[in-house]
Amino acid sequence: MDFALFHFLRSLIGRSPFLDDAVLFFARFFPYFIIFALFLFLLRKIHGWKKRLYVFLTLALSVILSRGIIVEVIRFFYHRSRPFLVLDFTPLFPAESFSFPSGHAAFFFALSFVIFYLDRRWGYWFLGASLLNGLARVVSGVHWPSDILAGILLGFFGFLCVYYFLNPKRAFLSKKESIQIE
Structure with missing residues (x-):
């Protein structure tokens, strides 16, 4: 399945110079725009230095755990x-x-x-931009589709771990929505 999906996506290359350039842009340069959008999000949506520090800490720890630690450990083995x-x-x-x-x-x-946890509207844009970058990296030939899927899952896992570390008494569901076990 991984091989078939890769070949299907890879078949888009070479059909048009514009498409090749677009894939290259989204794979290599678009991440800088995502980071710029992150700073805009922090400036526009998060007010007060304590809240910004908390959000920055959450972002940094999520990235460090998922990308800096887990990805590298997996790649080591x-x-x-x-x-x-x-x-x-x-x-x-x-x-x-x-x-x-x-x-x-x-x-x-x-x-x-x-970002999705903090603001759904901005979160959908960031998730879409991240997916576009991942697909472009498959089309450009540097990743298999399962590499991207694993990265998505590790990013989510990193966020969950940091969320529960910073909010040990909170659950995803409010008391109203949670299931009572007696």
């Missing part, structure tokens, strides 16, 4: 080659290290899930 090395083709841009799981996906989805 599991060495999955990138698609362009396995299938012997030239990718749209060079990439080093192992492909599984996607560090970009873990990083940007960790950010996106924090």
